[in-house]
Amino acid sequence: MSRKEKSKAQLKAELTALKRQRSGDRIASIANHLIRWCGLVAITYLATRCIEALAGRRTLAEIGLGLDLGFLVDMNLDRFLAWLVAVLGLGYGARQRALRKAAIGRLASRVRDLETRLDPGRTSSGLTGKGDTNPADL
Amino acid sequence: MDTYAASSLLCAAISTGIAWLIFFWFYRDYRLDKFRQDLFALRDSLFDLACSGRIGFDHRVYGLLRSGINGTIRHAHRISVVDLLLLFWAVRTDKVGNVDLQRYQSEWDRCLAELPSGVRRDVLLIRGKLHYLYAEQVVFTSLCLQAMVIPTVLWLVLYRIKGALPRFARFLLSESRVGRLAVSLDYSASISENRDDLVAGARPA
Numbered sequence: 314m315s316r317k318e319k320s321k322a323q324l325k326a327e328l329t330a331l332k333r334q335r336s337g338d339r340i341a342s343i344a345n346h347l348i349r350w351c352g353l354v355a356i357t358y359l360a361t362r363c364i365e366a367l368a369g370r371r372t373l374a375e376i377g378l379g380l381d382l383g384f385l386v387d388m389n390l391d392r393f394l395a396w397l398v399a400v401l402g403l404g405y406g407a408r409q410r411a412l413r414k415a416a417i418g419r420l421a422s423r424v425r426d427l428e429t430r431l432d433p434g435r436t437s438s439g440l441t442g443k444g445d446t447n448p449a450d451l
Numbered sequence: 452m453d454t455y456a457a458s459s460l461l462c463a464a465i466s467t468g469i470a471w472l473i474f475f476w477f478y479r480d481y482r483l484d485k486f487r488q489d490l491f492a493l494r495d496s497l498f499d500l501a502c503s504g505r506i507g508f509d510h511r512v513y514g515l516l517r518s519g520i521n522g523t524i525r526h527a528h529r530i531s532v533v534d535l536l537l538l539f540w541a542v543r544t545d546k547v548g549n550v551d552l553q554r555y556q557s558e559w560d561r562c563l564a565e566l567p568s569g570v571r572r573d574v575l576l577i578r579g580k581l582h583y584l585y586a587e588q589v590v591f592t593s594l595c596l597q598a599m600v601i602p603t604v605l606w607l608v609l610y611r612i613k614g615a616l617p618r619f620a621r622f623l624l625s626e627s628r629v630g631r632l633a634v635s636l637d638y639s640a641s642i643s644e645n646r647d648d649l650v651a652g653a654r655p656a
Contacts, residue, residue, distance in 0.1 A: 436514075440487075
């Protein structure tokens with residue numbers, strides 16, 4: 314069976330569904346942003362209350378040492394290694410991500426061209442060349 | 452609030468803030484990339500199926516499934532538990548246009564019936580995997596769902612294999628070294644249980 318042209322009624326139904334979907338997306342987006350930012354606001358409020366309670370009683374330097382930032386002053390080898398592994402891990406992850414995006418950018422067009430030779434009606438996901446979300450969909 | 456409590460709470464707030472940053476930025480981005488990568492692999496398997504000549508590139512089922520995967524890849528950044536709940540509500544209240552859904556499903560069923568049974572099974576497998584990946588993404592991008600679903604699944608797995616666990620333990624115990632270890636553990640436990648009596652018995656009267 315070949316790909317058939319869509320009827321006017323079908324197109325109208327799809328348009329209505331897309332409009333509804335868009336409204337739903339907006340509501341979901343607002344809810345997701347609320348969840349995300351309310352969490353940050355709650356954390357900031359908690360931190361502010363703590364700082365208010367500590368104001369005039371302890372200095373920020375003392376709190377800093379209490380928060381285990383004392384390693385900057387007196388760093389042992391085990392702590393140094395732990396921090397080194399954490400920083401290297403983050404760097405490795407970031408580097409791998411950049412390399413992956415570069416590889417997608419380099420190979421995606423080749424794959425697209427080869428696949429289009431076999432399937433001239435090939436449809437695309439609509440992502441950017443590096444595999445990121447299309448700015449129009451944000 | 453005393454000084455110690457305030458310092459501890461401040462530490463907790465900063466740690467939670469870092470966890471928040473990791474979850475909402477780094478982890479979410481990682482999950483999105485992983486989800487899209489899995490979907491690309493799934494789309495490739497559909498393409499390979501068509502490439503092998505078992506289903507035509509111009510077959511309606513191929514077109515519908517590929518469009519579905521493409522749409523999921525494109526809008527993967529919007530997928531969340533809130534989105535799913537809204538969709539659930541829309542389907543329940545017919546806000547999504549259930550007539551259109553039925554038309555889509557009946558077209559899918561009709562076109563799928565044209566395929567040979569082996570190809571139909573493979574196509575359904577790809578569609579099922581698409582739904583599974585969707586569900587996985589929803590669960591692993593929601594802290595609440597992770598907290599609820601992962602222990603439930605673990606419990607179900609344990610429940611399912613509860614008969615197999617004692618069998619596995621018996622198998623392990625039948626292995627001589629592990630068996631000796633288990634016997635020594637039992638022996639240690641039994642003498643520890645009677646330790647007070649033994650100590651009292653050894654003490655001179």
